[in-house]
Amino acid sequence: MKAESALFAGVSLFFAVSALVYGWFSAEPAGTAALAVSCLMSALVAFFLWQRHRKDGPLPQDEKEAPVHVAAGPVAFFPPSSAFPVLAAAGTALLGLGAVYGLWLFLIGAGVLVPGILGFVFQYGSRDA
Template sequence: MKAEAWVFGITALFVGVVSPAYWFLTEDPTGTSALVMTTLLFGMVTLYLGFHASRMDPRPEDRKEGEIADGAGELGFFPPYSWWPLWCALALGVIVYGTALAAWWLVFIGFTVGAVVLCGFIFEYYRGEHAH
């Protein structure tokens, strides 16, 4: 993760240098604040990656003598298809539509359906065909 920390650190440094230059050239407070927040965000990610890179064993791609075969093995669980995100998006759409129309009964229906659908999405892999 040291390579990733370096990439984010160099980007944070670049945006940190560009931010005052942008302010002096344009005097635009909106763009300058966005650049400053971007600098802080990249700095935060740099600190996180650098902190964890110093505390963990180097990955095969982080070592100079690392081989491709060193990274072989199980990479994790990748879920198959799921219909639950579609229903969650539709429930959120009903909530937003009800809010825009000030139809609070529609918002209530959206929250009720959304709670049921969200429970189904969360507990999807605890039952049925893909249970663990």
């Protein structure tokens, strides 16, 4: 996680310099505030990754000569096929359209989205973990 921490620290530095330059040459504060918040958010991620690196030590990805099998973990279960992602996506789209066109379409979207989410959650509920 050392490389990831350095990457996000660089992103934070970029946003900090951009905020300073933008704030100096611009008359409106909204862009400067957005860049400053972006700097703080990326600095938070960099700090988190740095703390995890200090606590957990180097990962296999941090070592140049680490073999691939060292970083391999258990293989997770991936469902072969499911209609629930399509149902959830359609429900989300209808919710968004309902926010624009009216309550009736919003309610239809909620009626489509709820079974999609419940199907996602409980589709393989009886399967042993």
